[in-house]
Structures are given as C-alpha cells and as structure tokens.
Amino acid sequence: MNLLTSMGLLPLIGAGLIALLPVSNAKLIKQGALLVSVLVAALGITMTIGFDRGVTGFQYVERYSWIPSLGISYQLGIDGISLILILLSVLLVPIVILAGWNESEGGRFSVKTFYVLILVLETMMIGVFAATDLFLFYVFFEAMLVPVYFLIGGYGSGARQAAAVKFLLYSLFGGLLMLASIIGIFVISGNQIGRTFDITALSTLEIDTTTQNFLFLGFFIAFAIKAPLWPLHTWLPDAAKSATPGTSVLLLGVLDKVGTFGMIRYCVELFPEASRTFTPLIITLAVISILYGAFLAIGQKDIKSLIAFTSISHFGFITLGIFAMTTQSNSGATLYMFNHGISTAALFLTAGWMISRRGSSTIADFGGLQRVTPILAWSFFIAGLSSLALPGLSSFVSEFLVLVGTYTRYPVAAVIATFGIILAALYILIPVQKALHGPTTAGNENLPDLNKREIAAIAPVIALIIALGFYPKPALEIINPAAQVTITKAGYSDPQPLVGGDK
C-alpha cells in the first residue's frame, strides 16, 4: 500500500485497537495511543526523507476510483506545502499525547474516547492535507469537525459546550458556503472537461469572471473562518479558552492551518483571476487581523485566550504572505504555518502545565514562577520569544520572509504589518512579566516544576524552534518549489529589485 494511505490509516486502525482495550486501564490506553502516534510520526519522517525536493508537482500519488458516476476518486498526493503540514500534524500528535498525559481525565467521556478521538482526528488531518481530489478534501474538511467538536465539548473547561457549538456552527456555515462553490466548479468541470474533482484538472478550467468571483468567495469565507481572519475570528478565543491545551494545540496548530492551506491550494490555484481581484480586500483584512489580534491579545486576562488572539495576529501574517504573491512571502507563509504550529504548541502546552498546576488560567493568578518552576518558566519564555519572532528562532525566518516578500509588492501593507512586531513584544512580555516575574504569588510557592515526561514532550519542540531558526534550509527546500508553482499558477512573478534587476 502506498505510504500516504498507510500513514493515514495507521491512526485509524490504532483508534480501533484502542477502542477494544478495557476502559479501566487508562495507562495502557495512553501508552497505546502514544505508540501509534509515534509510529505515524516515524512514517511521516520517512516520507519527508523520501520526498524529492528538486521536483514540482505531487509526489506519493495514489488514485482509486471512488464514486465514478460523480467523477470522485480517492486521490492523494503531496507537494512541499502539504508535506510540511502533514509533518507538522504527525509530529504534534505524539507531543500532545505525551504533554497532556492527564488531560483526558475528568472529561465528560472516558479516557479511551479521548485517545480514539485524537487518533481519528489525526487520520483526518493527514487526509485533508494529502487529498488532491476536491471532494475528498471536503469530506475530510467537514468530517474532522466531529472529533474536534467532541474533544472541545467533552474534555474542556468552562463553557466548553457553548464553545464547541460555536466552533461547529461557524465551521459548518463556512463549509456549506464552500459546498456551494464546490458544486459550482464541479458543474463547470462537467461542462468543460467532464465531471472531475481532480484539482490539477480543475485548475485548468476557464471560468468567467463573475462566476469565478462568487466561487472564490465561497471557498475563501470557509477558509477565512478556519484560519481565522478578522472579523470571522470570534469562535477561536472561545474554543481555545475552553478546550484542553492539547486540543488547542491541534486546533490552532493544525486545524486552523487547513484554512490557510486551503487559501493556497484552492483559492489561489483554482481561481487565480478572482484571487487577484480580491487581493486588496484580503490584504487589508490580513493587516487588520495582525494588529487587531495583537491588541486584543494585549487586552486579555486569560492566558489561553491571549494565545488564541496572538494566533489571530499570526494568521494575519500568513494570509498576508499568501496573497502578497511573491516567492518570499509565499514560502514564508508556508514556513510560518509550520513554525506557528510548533511555537503555539510550545506556548499552549507550557501554559497548560501552568494552568493545571495552579488550577486557574487567569494570568494574574500566577507570579514569580521563574523562581518556583524554572524549567517550566523557561519553556514558556522561549515559546513566547518564538511567538514574538525573535531572530534566531524559527518564527523569525518565516515572519521576516512574509514581510520582506510583501514589501516588494505592497510596501504600505508590509510596513503597517511590521507594527505587529512591536505589539508582539507587548503581548508576550506582559504575561511573562505577570506570570513569571515579580514576587511569587501566595499559594504558588510549592508548585512542582516539570517532570521528566513533560520535559520529554517540550524539549523536542524547543529544539525544533531553535534549530529551524538557525537552519531553516531543509524546510525551505521542501517548500520553495511548491511556492514557486503557486505563484506561477496565480499568474504572478516576483517584482525585480529596483536597482540592477532585469528590467
């Protein structure tokens, strides 16, 4: 069997096997889930190693007819962009399982259900990025809502049900708009080249301007809700605030990337003309998101919603990079997706440990943790530095690529977006000061520092953050050809330097 399918199927089979284990043996269930996810991660790394960096187009392609009468096939394949996101997904799952060893307890459903849901979700995540059939993509896109919904609503805290419902309704609304567009492009394909959902074939369609604009909007709104872009973001803080840290990591780190991934793969590549038409609007929204998310993050009192709002700011950068349509900005945006995934993971997991130790997620309830729990505090601090894109850490490379790439085409937007880096310093350092510095708040004197398991979970993340900051080349080598293809498909070429460029 092909590697992609095996990789996607493995967590599902794992979930099935775990479902057979006795409910009472929580430890065995956790170990089983961890084992499965580690195996999947190993497959993911194998796949990355085997990926041919030099060539463009999809690799590991496989195709089976699924519903022939509707032109639907089970069709998978990855290019650099999907590879990097799949890799992110499969790396984060074991880390999340390891880091949130106990967060499955005390939920509405059993520990077993939690891990079954996580593994099912992993299958969906792999599928959604690997699908090269639009219908298949949509199936994964919608189906992954179900496990996430149960993960938020079943294991979170606070108003978790309301948050889960809000998340689901927002997503469904977007998804259904996208469905209308999918139907539209499907019918057009039927008229022009015979019914198909193959995205490579679909990108060759000639669609008239008005139709293209509407179809584009259907996709874009769905992805802008997912990503999320201002002003469609209000589900995210609620969801992130209520979900367990592990779920939040997967939610912000991977699921939301489906939105930005979709913008590249579907909005831009299927509707280049409409993309160009809407670029000014989208760039404006992206810039607003950057600043708005940052300001809102500064104003948060709850550590989880703070992180959620920082993500809104970061998604603004990613969207900006995608629609600035230069090689740098586009590669930067894709790399940003990966980096945001790992740095948000680090931030959320460490915040989660702080919260579970203190029993509160209000920033003001912490204080002086650097002296009580130095390792935890340092982990949080480094994660925060990564979030504010400190040079030398991975996010800097991607953020700067986005900005420098955007500047060559939209200098004003780039300069305004750069204000985000000042605000970023505030939204990270304020919680750092309140939570880690200052005198130790009463009641926090005896909080335990990270244990070995937790260190084992966070260490690889931090190592990756630092390593990719100094040596992003392996990732960029994977991404660059794909980004180049996207730019070309969208009908753009990089602006030449004003001095000494080939005019």
Add this chain to the structure above:
Amino acid sequence: MGFQSPALEYGALAPMLIIFGAAIIGVIVEAFAAARLRAPIQLAISLGAVVLSLSQVWRLRGSATTTAAVNSVVIDGPVLFMQGTILILSLFAFFLIADIDAFAAQASAVPGSNEEAKALQSGKIQTEVYPLTLFAVGGMMLFPAANDLITLFVALEVLSLPLYLMAGLSRRRRLLSQEAALKYFLLGAYSSAFFLFGAAFLYGFAGDVSLAGIRSAVSGGPGNDVFLIIGMVSLSVGLLFKVGAAPFHAWTPDVYQGAPTPITAFMAAATKVAAFGAMLRIFYVSLGGAVYSWKPIFTAVAILTMVVGSVIAIAQRDIKRMLAYSSIAHAGFLLTGVIALNQEGLKASLFYLASYGIATIGAFAIVTLVRDSSGEVGDLNRWVGLAKRSPAMALIFSLFLLSFAGIPLTAGFIGKFTIFTAAYESGNIAVVVAGVLSSAVAAFFYIRVIVMIFFTDPEEDTVTVTIPSLYTNLTIWIAAIATLALGIFPAPFLDFIATFATFTR
C-alpha cells in the same frame, strides 16, 4: 358499441395487487380471527405481502417499460425504484408497528372510558392498523405509477384515507392523536379538493386525462393557457400539501406529533417518496413544457420551504415536531430536484428519497425507545444526557441527525450534494445558495439535539431508553448501516439508480 373488458397486465401489476390483496385478507382476518391470534397473523400477512411484492418488483426491474390497465398505470424505472423504496420503508414501518403497544386497543372507544380500560385489560386489541397500512402502501405504490389524472386521484385518496385513520390510533395521549387525525383529515381533504379542481382544469386544458395527452397539449397544443395555469397550480397545491411544502406545511408538525410514532415514521418516510414520485412524474413527463410558468413559483416555494422548515425547527422543544420541521426542510431540498428538471435531478431525487426515508425511519424508531412510565417522551428537555443511558442509541441517533444535516460520510450528504448539483446544472443557483444557507441553519438544531444528548447532564431519571426488541433493533441498525454505507460507498447505489432514472413519457 361493444364493450371490451379491459386487459390487465397482471405481471406488471403484481406488486400492487399483492399488497391490495393482502390488505383485503387483513380486513377479513380482523373480522374473523381470534383476538389473541390477530396480531401475529396480521403481521405475518403484512410482512409476507411486502416481501412478496418486493420480490415481484425485483423481478420486474430489468424488463422494458410497460403500461398496464389500459394505459392508466405505467411501470417504468422510476416507478419500480420508488415502489421498491416504499416497500422497504414499509417493511421497517411494519417492524415498528409490530413491536410496540403504540396503538389504541379500540380506537372507537372514548378515551378514559371503561370500555377502553376493559379492552386493554382483556388484551383484545384490534389490529386494523395492519390492513390500513397495507392499503396506504398500495396507494403509495400506485401514486407514482399513475398515468392519468383519474388513477392519480384515486391513488392519492387510497394512500391518504388510511393515513388519516392511522394518525388517530395512538394508545396514549389519545386526544392529541385524534386531533391529529382530524386535522390531517380536514386539511388533507381540503387539499384533495384543490388537487381535483386542478385536475379538472388540466383536463379542460388538454381534453385528455392521460399524462401523455397533457404533455402533448402543453408542448404546443391549442389549449387555453389560463386553464393550464389554474389546473397546474391547483394540482400542485394538492401535491405540495402531501410533501409538506410551505405554505402548505402547517399540518405536518401537528400530525407528526400527534400520530403514533410508528405511523409518523411511515408517513414521513414513505408518503414523501410516493408524493415526490408522483410530482416528479407529472412535472417531468407532462408539464415540462410549461416550465417557465411554474419554475419561478416552485423556486419560491422551495426556498420558502427550506427556510420555514429550518428556521422554525430551531425553536422546537419536542423531538417529533422538530423532526417534522426537519422533514419540511427536506421537502424544500427535494423540490430543487423537481425544479432541476433534468436527468441528474431525477437520479438525485431518487437517491435523496431513499436515503432520507431510511434515516427517517431509523430516527423515529429511536424516538419510540425513549420513554417514561406514561409512554414516549417527546420533550427535548428530557432527552438530555441520553448518551449516558444508551451510548449506542445516542450515537446512532446522532448519525441520523448528521445525515439530515448533510455532513460528509453520511447518506444525507451525498443526497444533498447530488441534488444541489442537479439544481446548479439547471442554472438555478439561487436555490442552491438558499439550500446551503438553510442547511447551515438546520445544522444548528440538529447539533443542539446532539449537544443535549451528549453534553448535558440529566436532571431527573424517569426517562429511560427501553431495550429495543428484535424488530426495532433490526430497523435501527439497518437504517444506521445503510446511512453510513450510502455515505461512504454510494457508488454502487448511484449506478444502480442510474439504471432506473428514465421516465417513460
């Protein structure tokens, strides 16, 4: 003028004849069999008839299109498919009917009277519901097969009249049940009158009661257009009433709520198939040529129906009423298939009807299980925390709701996708957009129910999920498996439908 006795093609009519025959036998059994034995005998007859009839449908599936009974009935692909669907749905309906004590021991007895109590105590339970159901099934099978206005009207009444009675047969909450029957009857008769009046004007327009005759008149005959319009609109009112389209939908929630749940399931699933079958035939075969007259109206009705069904459902507190509004919304979605007026629309409608029908039966089957000491519990507030009591049933019910909501990997999604595709192909994009938007609204209340089932803790413990009997269990599981299977691997079924989806004109 000599009188020729009409030639009846028994082979082609066999599926219907078997059902009608069994119904008559049922009546006789009701009259003569011992009280104790009635129920099993009736059930055996009903199930036997349905299975036999189904086998006849299966036998006929490949044969060429025929007309029967002097051109008054046509047996073509869509008809056979719909008859098959109706039979399968009614098989499950019989399972539900057989399973439980939902029906009044003696429907004629005054609620709360000594008579009633005595009948209950003695166990002399009347089983008229079986032959009534069989008659209704027969009418339903005839409805889409009718090839002229006379047969159409007769079929409509044959399927309706038993249903009016069946709606009033509930053992518990009898006043509500009787009220449902009364409402259903009065409004049904009222809409039948419209139907008939429309039929008269169509006849006046075409000078012919056969659908073929009307078609040739519509496409370029000399007829009076005003007659055509009056006829078409009035006839449509009758049909739209049956499928529960707005603004002719008002009976649906009241009747669905008041009727015994197995009957509600049967009505919701099978009636829809029959009524849409007839509607599809009439509009595809006869009135296709006048599409410009009715398409705008039907588009408006479809959109109104989706919106009304989806939006009002949000505010419902009773599971059966909610499902009723959901069925209204689905009628709206199905109407897009009628409007599409193309091959794809027909195929999609057939798929939609089958998948919707099976999920509906399954959903109502689960509704029958949720009870307290006084019978079924419809109040949604008392459904909270159901997942704790019966996770499997909660999951399956959610599956049905997700299918109704059109979430991928369920049959409902494929149905919605294909039917909207057909509508989009016909250029009716407005209805597609309205469709997806009201789907979003609809998703809200489906999800609300799922939230209640899974995420809310029960306040009291009087509500139980009874252990389903073999029949109900079969119904639920088969419906669930079908819903999933048709969602994940719809290809064989879609291909199967494609072999049926041509109307004989």
Add this chain to the structure above:
Amino acid sequence: MTSENLVYLIALPLFSSALLMLLGRKADKWGHIFATLISASTFVIGAMEFFAMIDRPEASRAVTQKLFTWISVGTFNVDAGLLLDQLSIAFVLLITGVGTLIHVYSIAYMSHDKDRRRFFAYLNFFIAAMLLLVLGDSYLNLYVGWEGVGLASYLLIGFWNQKPEYATAAKKAFVANRVGDFGLSVAVMIAFANFGAVSFIGIEEKVGGASETALTAMGLMLLLAAVGKSAQFPLQAWLGDAMAGPTPVSALIHAATMVTAGVYLITRSNFIFDNAPTAQLAVVIVGTITLLFGAIIGMAKDDIKKALAASTMSQIGYMIMASGFGPAGYAFAIMHLLTHGFFKAGMFLGAGSVMHGMNDEVNMRRYGGLAKFMPITSITFGLGYLAIIGVPPFAGFYSKDKIIETAFNAGGLQGVLFGSAALLGAVITAFYMTRLMLMTFFGNKRWAQGSEPHESPFLMWAPMAVLAVGSVASGYLLYSGKAIVKWLAPVVDKNQHEHTEFLPPIVVTTLAVVAVIIGVSIAFIKYRGDLSESAPSEVSIFTRVIRRDLLQDDANEFLFMRPGQKLTQLLVKTDESVIDGAVRAVGSSALGSARGMRKLQTGYVRNYALLILIGALVALLAALAVTI
C-alpha cells in the same frame, strides 16, 4: 580573505551560555570561572585576529567566513556569514576586552547571589550576541545579534525580576528596542526591494543606482533602529530604568557596548547615509537633542547609576551626532565610543564598588566623603571622571574635542548651532560629573545607619584599574597620528574626502577646555560644602521638570501608553459586543424569526386552511403574472 576562526568568537560564549543554563545548579560551583575563561578566550581570538589584520596590507585586512546558507527563497539569499574588518575588530576588542574585565569583576560582585551561574550564562550570551551583531555580514545577520543583545539586556535588567519595578524596567527596555527593530526591519525590506540584497557588500555595490528617496527612507529607518538601541531621543526613556540590572551589566551593556550599537549601525551603513543627506541631518539632530537631553537630566539625578546612565545617553548623543557628519565624523564617533567604553565602564564599576561598600545604597545624598574609605575606587573613578569631562590629556578630551570640531566644521549656521550645542553639552557634562564626584567622594558623611564603607576586593578593583588606565591612555593612543582615522578609512571613508576647517583646531580646543572649566566651577560653587541627606524640595519648576527626566515618562504615558491602553480596552469591548455581538445577533435573530414564524402555527385547522388558500391564490396569481 577568509578566516575559519571567526565563528568561534560567537560559538564559544554561546555554547558556554547554553551549557550553564542546561546544567543548572550542577554548574554553580564552576560556572562563573568557566564563563570568564570563555570570555577571555574570545578576547584572545580577537587579539590574534587583530594582530593578523595589522600584518596584512590595508586592502586585504577584512576577512570573511561563510558558515552556511541561512535563508534562500527565490532571489532572497542570506548566508550565515561573518565579516571582520577594521570597524568590527575595534568592536570585537572592546566587547571581549571590557567584557572579560567585567566578567572578572562580577565574580566578586555577584559572589553572594545564589543565581551567579545564571548571571554568567546571560553575560556569555550577551557577548555572543554582541559579537554576532558586529560580525554579521548582512543586515539580517546583524539583526539576529541586534535582537540577541536586546534579549540579553532584557534578561539582565530583569535579573532580579522578583521586584516588579525591575521586571517592568526590563520590559520597557525590550519594547523600546522593538520600536527600533521596526525601523531595522523596514530598512531591510527597503534594501531588498531596491537592491535585491541585504548584505553590506551587496548593497554597497548597487547603492549608486538607487533613488535618494529610497536611501533617505532606509537611512531614517536605520536611524530609528539606532535610536531605539542607543537610547536616543525620543526612545531614550528606557535607559534610566535599565539601571535596575546588576551594576556590571550597566557597565558592560548599558554603557560600554550594547547601547553603542546604534553608532555601529550608522557607521556600518555609511554607504547609505553618505548618499542621503536628509537622513544624515536627522541623525545629527537626534544626536544633538539627546546629548543635551541626557546632560540636562544628569544634572538633577541623585541616584548614582541613573546619573551615569543619563551621562551615557548624552555621550552616545555625541557619537550619533558625529556619525551624522559622514566620513568626517565616523572615525571620531568610533573613537569616542571606544574611549567612552573605557571610562564609562570604569565609572560604572566604580559605582558598583561604592554600592558594594554601602549596602547597595545608590542615593548620592546618602554618600559623602567616601574617598578616604575607598581609595582605589575613588582614584579609578576620578580618572574616569577626568576623562569624561574632557580634561587634557585624558581619553575623553581627544575624542570629544574632535567631535566638537567636526560639528563646527559642518559649516554655516548648522555648524555653529551644532558646535555650540556640543560645547554646551561639555559644560553641562563637566557640571554634573563634578557634582557626582563631590557628592560621592567628598563632603560630609550622610550615610545611612549601619553603613560601613570599605574598599572592594581585588577581583573588583583590578578591572577598575585596568579600565582607568584605558581612560587615561586610550584617547592619545587612538588619536596620535590620526591612527583611528586612517585605520577606519578603508571602511568609512573610501574616497578619502578632504575635510574643510571652519575654525582652527586650537580655537575649538580652547573653547572646549573653557567649557569644562565653566562647568566644573559652577558645580564646585554649588556642591562644595556640606549637603543635606535629602534633596531640597523647594525648588524651581525647572528643577522639578528635570528631576522628572524632562517629563519623558509622562510624555510616553500621555502619548502612547494611555491611548494604547484605551485602544486596547476599546477593542476588547468591541470584539465582545460588536463583532461577537453581530455573530450572536445572527443567532438570536434566527431564533427570533423562528419564534415569530412559529406563531403561524396556531393549532387551528381553519388557520392552516387559510394558509393553504392564500398560498394557492398567491401561486395562482404569480403563475398567471409570469405566463402573461
């Protein structure tokens, strides 16, 4: 020329820092010594490179080292590359030299702190970052070091962050620096958009073809970066608060090295500024304002470290001003930077020594007469004092005198204005430094209860002594035979500009010496006798304003913090009520219309029939209308 050794300058202290952090308490016993040895070894490497460089002919003195391709996307290619030329080597020696001395000093100074190892880890990290800053061969590499020193500064200012105000000071410093980083980021973007390159060499090659607008924009953005990092007006406010860090930190980072990075940046970007006169003028103006601003603040400070910080700000103002004069000034800016590195570091360490002897008292009103009790400290500090106020032949005399001269030489009204400002700055400098000397080492004892001033241990005074030597001699060494000017010319003055003279040097020198005499005299008159233990409260409005740092914090609060907080609160509310409110409104309006439409469902058969009838009639009319 390439060299394989440059990377060790950065890698060694970085490794040491990481090691000390990761080992944790296990390294407590030897961490400080290890870190100091590492720092010393970087100095040795730097010295070896320096001597090797001297041996090479002028044209091939610069060496480079390419480590690996850092970022490569399309035409955007940045190597992790290092460049050691005449400009960087000066910084390397200053950083590693002064840095090592301060490591040594800190061994004793921090000996009672249980987190000494962590302190040394930070110091090593700072050394690594600062060396990367001056060695990076492109703006982006520089940026990494630039933020790295910012981080080190943040960590060290907040070293005792259990005190909330110290933590706030650290944050303030970082944020002010980030404002500067904004400038640096945009400058790099402009560079890439215009030149397709971000390396110094790559840009310099193409600079001739660029529009002046682009260069001015880039210059101004670089200036913004420098302003943030070097605590220049208007981003000067963080430096005073940064004195929250341990005193060695103030000496190393906030006096000798990091805060001068802005001067390095402008000097390094000479090819931009030389072609952007408007930007240059802005540099000079910023420098001038800051040199006066810092000096004025310094007059009223009673906190010894804050007085020195104000002085630092002012002195860097001189450097920035000088660098704004282009090829005529770069060398003197760097020269003042180096001499300042010695005498200001020396004085800060002296201040630390005083605090060490006075139970960490920083208020000069509670000092007095310490010369007797801390002889070595008072002498080394005194030498630094003579250097900073510009008494010949101490170091500061040469460097400051040259800057004043260059200012006058700018010509015209501008030259006179800037020159006079620089002179005025010299007067004030002499005043506040004399005041500081008198209040600390002379006059009456105003000590707090229990103070037993004593001289610091050897490990502390030895570095002070070395720096004192530098304060005395470095000026002459750098100046004699125009050594520094010639040394730097290949980097900053490739075309060997002819510099015009507005006033003869001897006149300027005389003026400068007179300025010093005036300043010293005023201070003597005012602070000669015994002082009270607390600052006089009945003072003029000017004094009050100066005590409040010329309202710098008030202005920031009024202009940025308050509006920013208001905006944040407003947005938080907006998000809650307007945006999420709109979403909820959609939900509730759906529910509302559901309730409304539900009312049609009256339960009365007759109403339902009416609906049917109306529906039928409307449909009929519509159909008729459509058809006819």
Add this chain to the structure above:
Amino acid sequence: MNPTNYLYLSAILFSIGAVGVIVRKNAIVVFMCIELMLNAANLAFVTFAKINGNLEGQVMAFFTMVVAACEVVVGLAIIVTIFRSRRSASVDDASLLSR
C-alpha cells in the same frame, strides 16, 4: 347556454367551499364545505367533458363521487370519535397541537 358559465359556477362553488372551510367552526359543516369543493370540481369535469366532447370527464366525475363517499366514511368516523371524546364538534377546540 355557453358552457363557460358552468365553469364560472364551478369556480364560485369551489370558492364558497374553500372560504367556508376557513370561516366555519363545526367540523361537520367544514366537511360539507369540502364536499362542496369536490362537487365544484365534478361540475368542472362534466363541463369540460362537454366542451372537449369526450367522456373522460364524466368518468372522472363518477370516480370522484365514489372517492368522496369513502372520504365521508373516514371523515365521519374521525369526527364522531373526536366528538365522543370531547363532546364538541368545533374544529377550534381541537387545537392542543400547536407551535
């Protein structure tokens, strides 16, 4: 006489029936109104049969009568049952199911 007039009559009868259903409360009367509508349709059928010159309309009328008779059976059964339960034949009383 112009057969169209019968159509007008039929329409009027139908309308009276249709409105009667809405305005009358007694279930029996409501039902009678429905019967009136059915008969109006019958009249239309017969008239059209005359106009079109074939017999199909008349045949249809016979079918309608039979079906109407069946409807009466079912309808009266329901109405009587509900009358026995409620002691009222007002359709407005039967409004427990609503909203």
